[in-house]
Amino acid sequence: MAINRFTTMAYSEADEMVFGNAKKPVKAGLDLEIGAGYTTAEVNYAPRPEAGETQEKLVNEYQRITKDIMARMVQVGFPSVVLETEHVQQMTNNPAWGAAVAHAQKTIMEEYNEEYGIKCALRHTPGDIREDKEFLGLRGDKMTVVMESFDQVAESGADLLSIESMGGKEIFDYAVLRNDVPGMLYAIGCLGSMDMGYLWQEIAKVAQQKGVTAAGDTDCAQANTAMFIAGGLLDKNLAHTLAIVARAISAPRSLTAYEAGAVGPGKDCGYENIIVKAISGMPMSFEGKTSTCAHSDVMGNLIMQCCDLWSNESVEYHAEFGGTTVQCWSESLNYDCALMNTALKSGNEKILRDLLMASDRFRDPQSYILAYDNAYKVGEAIVKDGEDIFLRAKNAGMECCNILNGSEGLDMTKFELGALAKATAEFEALTSESETFMSDCMEKYSAEVPVFKPENYGL
């Protein structure tokens, strides 16, 4: 698989983007088409820890989860659903375990599809286990295990293949705790993109061989780390303006999957997916107000604005008053989808999209940038230098700063403004030469970050 960089926008203007419609819809699984005029819930779950003791226990747990979700879908009359299984480490480290789970889940989904005609698909997300105790080990034995896991789950029933890849994280963790914007740019925009290019060409190859879909990645390891450290309005761990700079930089990084053969739907926790959708035209999964079971954010409505799949991120499987957790959350997700699908069918989708966006637009610098109109502008900055992974990531960060500097209606604290001013100045002071930036960073971080191993990136 070759890497084909995006140098143009898929949409001619921001207003063209809505939920449930993508320029390049994806057919997957059992009669499902994603981004083809309707939205679908994507239900995520985690087994209870004790279920991970043996393969048999784990398979039984996922069978219960799958039956519970499918049964609730039918009981409440929902037409489609996607299930996402994010592997616990045992399932990726032992590819046969992941395969057994995928097979068991798909068997149940096929029964429901056959009996009720419910459209459905199964996403499997092996863990990015490419590391040992001290160092990332992105290329080598662990990579072989990850690819074997993809191969086996694809063979056994998974329709959509995803991963939350870790490339660049060793530098990012160091940089984010030191307000080091060039470091974040190097980690996410350069190292992350390089690793994704390497990894996703291989995943796309497996998908092609097995006749399934190479779906997409997310910068969970970095941009979400920044978002979680930034936390709520009163948390004092990271300026929210820096968290959104990290997010903007993560868009060209996550875009790399689709340049290396993935076709969507992108992974749910990639809040950068709104920018990726604007550029690629591929369907995207999002999470927000219905992923509060997993984490808080400051854009729960807004992030739903252009979703194709609508997710709950993850919830541990156990009982609640309203059924099991997966039943409760799948029902909530699907009612949201029913509302969006009603808007689509009645021609009111842009009104609902704008209501969702407007309700959170000024809640935070993060939501302000991820509002679809501003996200589109960040996308334009990326494709302007689409062939250069450093320049396009720098452009994304700078455009994010420019939009915030010229924002109207968004109140920011002095601290947020100070961090924004510092980031803006640092971007402006950066070289425009990719090679210079890469070699300067290589020297700096090789000296400062003991766990950085350039060979992980073919450097």
Next chain:
Amino acid sequence: MLIVDKEGILIRYNVKMEKSMTPEEAAAELYPKDELYKPIAEAIFEGEEDDVIEGLEAAIAAGKDPIALIDDILMVGMKIVTDLYDQGVIFLPNVMMSADAMLEGIEFCKSESGASPVTKGKIVVHVAEGDVHDIGKSIVAALLRAAGYEVVDLGRDCPVDEVIEAVKKEKPMMLTGTALMTTTMYAFKEVNDRLVEGGLSLPFQCGGGAVNQDFVGTYSLGVYGEEAADAPKMADAILAGADIAALRTRFHTH
């Protein structure tokens, strides 16, 4: 496109409640008056390692004892930073950069004197077995060092056996464990049970990611740390005589 006035829809409480002083102004009020010490405190606040060393060199040249400088100015300067962090005036990255600068200063003082300073106590930190997410642990370790504690860092994905051995060997006043995932946090219970079996009793502060108070409350040595900044506060409380029950009363707020 629809733009709606935010009034009545949301409130950015961080803007509404913002302190009037800038961090620099707030810090300036707290710097020591001594002309030898003030530049060192300023350099720690700014996170400028070279300036810290320069200030220490000047103080030593003026006759100050290098080891005494650790308590007399490096810890004093760092406390200004952590106090401002606790008050919400500055953010975590400032603390991390200041801690880097202060630790560099401590190493310099040690090398100048050839002696080691007395710390407030020893704390063993680790990330749960099976978990490689260590940013939370790095924050905890930095904040503990910044508060004057000696930290023995066992790293990430730390086997239970290794934790038990380290507690036996180092005899720390507190053990901390961080985990991002619900699937790995169960290692904490195993650590707890093995410590209890071995007759070892010490506060075991656990936090991070999906770890919650309900879970930590199920094992006898566990104390839930919701924020990384709770770690030095918990250590200070232990020094002041708090036992596990007292720590739970103070830190289990849910």
